[in-house]
Amino acid sequence: MMAIPVLKASALTKRFGDFVAVNGVSFEIRPGEILGLLGPNGAGKTTTIQMLLGLVTPTAGSIHMFGLDLSTHREEILQQVNFSSTYISMPQALTVEENLCVVARLYGISDRARRVNDIIKKLDMEEFRSKTTRKLSSGQMTRLTLAKAFLTEPRILFLDEPTASLDPDIAEKIRLLLKEERQASGLSILYTSHNMREMEEMSDRIIFLQRGRIVAEGTAREIIDRFGKADLEEVFLKFAREQRQAS
Amino acid sequence: MKLHRITALLVRHLYLYRRSLPRIMEIFYWPFLDLVIWGFITLYLARYQSQVPGFVTFFLGALILWDMLFRSQQGITIAFLEELWARNLMNLFASPLKPSEFLTATMAMSVMKVTAVSIVMAGSALLFYSYNILIIGAWLMPFVLNLVITGWIIGVFTTSLIMRFGQEAEVLAWSMVFLFQPISCVFYPLEVLPTWLQVIAWANPAAHIFEGMRTVLSAGASPLGNLAWAVCLNGVFLVMVVAWFYRTVAYCKEHGLLVRVGE
Numbered sequence: 001m002m003a004i005p006v007l008k009a010s011a012l013t014k015r016f017g018d019f020v021a022v023n024g025v026s027f028e029i030r031p032g033e034i035l036g037l038l039g040p041n042g043a044g045k046t047t048t049i050q051m052l053l054g055l056v057t058p059t060a061g062s063i064h065m066f067g068l069d070l071s072t073h074r075e076e077i078l079q080q081v082n083f084s085s086t087y088i089s090m091p092q093a094l095t096v097e098e099n100l101c102v103v104a105r106l107y108g109i110s111d112r113a114r115r116v117n118d119i120i121k122k123l124d125m126e127e128f129r130s131k132t133t134r135k136l137s138s139g140q141m142t143r144l145t146l147a148k149a150f151l152t153e154p155r156i157l158f159l160d161e162p163t164a165s166l167d168p169d170i171a172e173k174i175r176l177l178l179k180e181e182r183q184a185s186g187l188s189i190l191y192t193s194h195n196m197r198e199m200e201e202m203s204d205r206i207i208f209l210q211r212g213r214i215v216a217e218g219t220a221r222e223i224i225d226r227f228g229k230a231d232l233e234e235v236f237l238k239f240a241r242e243q244r245q246a247s
Numbered sequence: 248m249k250l251h252r253i254t255a256l257l258v259r260h261l262y263l264y265r266r267s268l269p270r271i272m273e274i275f276y277w278p279f280l281d282l283v284i285w286g287f288i289t290l291y292l293a294r295y296q297s298q299v300p301g302f303v304t305f306f307l308g309a310l311i312l313w314d315m316l317f318r319s320q321q322g323i324t325i326a327f328l329e330e331l332w333a334r335n336l337m338n339l340f341a342s343p344l345k346p347s348e349f350l351t352a353t354m355a356m357s358v359m360k361v362t363a364v365s366i367v368m369a370g371s372a373l374l375f376y377s378y379n380i381l382i383i384g385a386w387l388m389p390f391v392l393n394l395v396i397t398g399w400i401i402g403v404f405t406t407s408l409i410m411r412f413g414q415e416a417e418v419l420a421w422s423m424v425f426l427f428q429p430i431s432c433v434f435y436p437l438e439v440l441p442t443w444l445q446v447i448a449w450a451n452p453a454a455h456i457f458e459g460m461r462t463v464l465s466a467g468a469s470p471l472g473n474l475a476w477a478v479c480l481n482g483v484f485l486v487m488v489v490a491w492f493y494r495t496v497a498y499c500k501e502h503g504l505l506v507r508v509g510e
Contacts, residue, residue: 016503050506053341057500078343089334091259098262105255106342132266148338 003030004067006156006188007052012061014047014212021047023212024061029156032186034178036193036203036220038232040240043209045192046087049158052190053083065156079107084149085160086142092134096125096144099133100151107152119147122177124170138165146174150181157189163198175202196233206232210239211246248351252344256352260326278314278364279371285310286376305464306434307378309457311368313433315391316453317424318364319398320405322357323350324420327406331414331508340505346496350489353406354399361395386463386470390456393477396485397453401427403488407495413508432457452480 005028014022022044029035037045050056052063054074063070065077090099097116104112120129123143128136136144142165149157159178163171175198181187193199199206200220208216208223216223216239220232229235264270289306330336339349372378381387405423409416430444431453437445448454455477459470499505 014503047503050503053337055337055341055500055506056503057497075343075345078341081341083341085337088337090338091263091329091333091335093267093333094259094262098259102255102259102262103338103342105258106252106339106344108249108251 005029006031006066007190008064009048009052010062010064012048012051012063013059014044014051014056015059020212022051022058025209025212025214026061027207027214027217029188029190031188032182033204034182034189034191034202036191036199036206037209038192038199038206038236039209040236040243042211043239043243044212045209046160047212048209049083049085049160049190049192052158053081054078079152080155081158082149082152082154083158083160084142084145084162085158086138086145086162086164087160088145089141090133090144090148093132095130095132096120096136096140096147097129099144100147103148103151109152115151119151122150123147124173139167139170142166143170143174150177153185155186155188157187159189159191161193162191163193163195171198178202196231196236200232208235208239210243215239248345248348249343252342252348253352253355256326256339256344256349257355260329260356263329274318274360274363275367278318278368281310281314282307282368282371282375286372286378289376305461307372307376308380308383308460308464309433311365311372311380312390312394312456312460313428313431314368315361315365316394316398316401316431318360319357319395320402320424321398321420322360323353323399323402324405324409326353326356327409328417328420331409336508337506346493347489350403350492353402357399357402358395361391361398365391383460383463386459386474389474390460393452393456393474393481396481397451397456397477398424400452400481400484400488403492407488407492410499410508411495411504413504427451427453430454436461449476450480452477452484455480 007029010026012022012025025048027035037048039045047056051058054070066080068077070077094102097120100116100119101112104116109115120126123146125143125147128140133141133144142162146162163174166174178189182189191202203220205218206220206223207214216226218226223235224232227235227238229238285306330339369380372380383390401424405419408419430448430451432440432448437448437454437458440448455473459473462468462470462473499508
């Protein structure tokens, strides 16, 4: 029997004036599943994630998480969801530890000090825990936003290029951690990356977006075979070039 | 509304101020400078009291009260700008934080700023000019509370504009409040305004507070009428401006501005 999805997006559409950023996108994420969201720049990945986080209101369609409608149960849903992106930051004048303490308060986490300590250890952040955020390298900053995302023990995690600025060793450690968390807590993850090998390694299923529409869906192997390509990178290049030509 | 989310934002700002001398200086620098300049103007005018009307003695009280309004507005707007500058808006608005909790936290922050500034200003006025703000008596507290609420109204309105129009509207954080100064009748009575401007000033809660202050100091009379007007106007405008803020958040989410404003 199929598990009930933790996330269900139905006919999700977002228009900005005449421009259609996301066009009737429907997908599900099952408990403990890692769903890869792929597509060239401008395909609608970020807008989709922003709608799932309640930052952008869809023009049409619906989003349900844990069986609840995001438009009417925002608070309950977002309490169980978190995200990390290379494109966000955190207050620069606060130390790493202070930033995490603020997040812990924001989500009403009890035993804050212990939880912050645990996550700092887990992500190997002890050497820079007292550094102000403005002094962090981009790799350290990425780890901080990941720590912020893990700290609240979410049931769904949205990760927008989580390993983009990390060195291969730390990136490998993060991937391992994500797999462990998924194994241990049944964490579901929506994952975007421009690293195709990483997508193949991490994702149970992949959705390809092109000009706001889903153009392919399945496991990495299924997608590669369907388009008769050697690997996921070739499939990506095919869609990226088509999109560029169309625009 | 959840207290832990409100305190999260408060703690976030207190962390910031604990370590940032420029930010602490910013709270005290301008009020102190205002007080010094206007204090000496007051002394000068007092020395030539025979040629100048007696109300010059109101100046210091008016200045201190005006600064409370100004800091109250700044408390709201600067708290929002801090999030915008830190590119932290996405983290906040993608959390369970509600707009009402965001506003409550910024209002609490503004009360802290006003309290700190009031102590410094009142203490300095006493030290430098032997001016005791407490001569306003029991009316002082309701006056201050109403000015703080007027500051919130201007602050929430300004914040909504910055959220809607982005960082280019940032300058409003410092300039908007001064648009209200002429019709707040801070340093002169309402009757000196042209008749058409008096009508507008009557709709400004702050004007009633400053009129009330002059009534207490000059005649020792009860400013209850002024206070009632200020309370009613503040109540109406606060409801309107909070509704406007909610509308702006919804508009920004619809047009993807909430994400872009923080980038």
